[in-house]
Amino acid sequence: MRAAVTREPGTLPAITTLPDPEPGPGEVLIQVDAVGLCGTDLKLLDGMIPTVTYPLVQGHEVMGRVAGGEGPTGARVAVYIPQACGDCRWCARGLTNICPRATRMGFERPGGLAEYVVARAENVVAVPAAVTDEMAAVTLDAVLSPYRALKVRGEVGPGDRVVIVGGGGLGLHGVQIAIALGARVAVVDLDPGKLETASRLGAEVGVLAADEGTLGEWAPDGADVVMESSGAPAGFRLATEVVRPGGTVVTCGYKPGSDASSDSMRLAMDELTIRGSKGGTRADADGALALIAEGKVAPLIARTGGLDDVPAFVQDLRAGEQVGRLVVRPR
Structure with missing residues (x-):
């Protein structure tokens, strides 16, 4: 063969x-x-x-x-x-x-x-x-990876505000899955073209990574669930910054050997939940x-x-x- x-x-x-x-x-x-x-x-x-x-x-x-x-x-x-x-x-x-x-x-x-x-x-x-x-x-x-990340690990439900960090294959399929679960969706990426695609798929907001502060207008209290699919350390830090107190960050993107960090005070004082999700x-x-x-x-x-x-x-x-x-x- x-x-x-x-x-x-x-x-x-x-x-x-x-x-x-x-x-x-x-x-x-x-x-x-x-x-x-x-x-x-x-x-x-x-x-x-x-x-x-x-x-x-x-x-x-x-x-x-x-x-x-x-x-x-x-x-x-x-x-x-x-x-x-x-x-x-x-x-x-x-x-x-x-x-x-x-x-x-x-x-x-x-x-x-x-x-x-x-x-x-x-x-x-x-x-x-x-x-x-x-x-x-x-x-x-x-499709399977963001499906588990959002439905099982993130427990996304109707009315939730979901931010997806990374508009690649996992992220763009995640937009569709989150909407199918009844959520409202925003996407953050470096590429305007991927944000345009996310909008066509139903995302309410597309934000360039340098302008992530505008997410506060869409979700003043923070996102209920953030799916981090970029695997970049900056993406993980952003995810923990835009999630609401008591919210959940699910990571399904990764880059071997890279370290992800966040404000440890925020993790503890706001009782954030961080979950990995594999396949x-x-x-x-x-x-x-x-x-x-x-x-x-x-x-x-x-x-x-x-x-x-x-x-x-x-x-x-x-x-x-x-x-x-x-x-x-x-x-």
């Missing part, structure tokens, strides 16, 4: 031929139809994820059709990324997203930037007919797909190409000028 292989950190993926994978007991062979690329792929290319070894077939936002193994042949499926151990205290509570022994497609295991990939049967998620291939591919990361659970995956099938969230797709486009797509991703996911169709 053809695949895009990252041979070592700091190099672009190279298109090469690999043996077709063979599913083992309890596994499914998937013919890959669509794979989303995101900012995490840049971290992988730069060698910033310590659990990863190279060479590596990247691609963790995967959708395809069952082609063999333990599954109904031809079924349209998306792949839930973490393959959890099933035996630890976190798995016992359904927190498969933070299982410390989990391996992930496109990280510790071969990913979907190939014609075929193997996944554990319990990790495949049926794709509703109303959801396109491209939408399904990006859902279990670009989502298997139950969250079903919830995210349901929002899309119901038309409440539309995954943002910037451009679609083939395997041969992967090196150029990676460079475009690093430039950061596109709005929405770059999607690869390997076949």
Whole structure:
């Protein structure tokens, strides 16, 4: 099969031929139809994820059709990324997203930037007919992550004022999710173009990072929930400054090795709640797909190409000028 292989950190993926994978007991062979690329792929290319070894077939936002193994042949499926151990205290509570022994497609295991990939049967998620291939591919990361951050970790509800720091893929999908949950939304970003997109998606306010003081006019008491998706230390500090007393900051963006800080007096005296949020659970995956099938969230797709486009797509991703996911169709 053809695949895009990252041979070592700091190099672009190279298109090469690999043996077709063979599913083992309890596994499914998937013919890959669509794979989303995101900012995490840049971290992988730069060698910033310590659990990863190279060479590596990247691609963790995967959708395809069952082609063999333990599954109904031809079924349209998306792949839930973490393959959890099933035996630890976190798995016992359904927190498969933070299982410390989990391996992930496109990280510790071969990913979907190939014609075929193997996944554990319990990790495949049926794709509703109303959801396109491209939408399904990006859902279990670009939509799942802000879905958990806002609905589960942030407990966003009707009437809440939600500020989203960072208007990238997670942030712009977060706008739609927060609105679907009944909230009012403001977005902070450095890029006016992303703020315009956020406005088209329903955000009431778009604020350039240098002008964050204007958020006080929109939410005089502060935001009920702030979702920090930029991963930048300045973004975290801003999040803790604009949340209301007793409010919640949820962080789902990250930059390995960077330190996030805030005013410790404010954290204590205003009883702020700070929560991390990583991906989502298997139950969250079903919830995210349901929002899309119901038309409440539309995954943002910037451009679609083939395997041969992967090196150029990676460079475009690093430039950061596109709005929405770059999607690869390997076949």
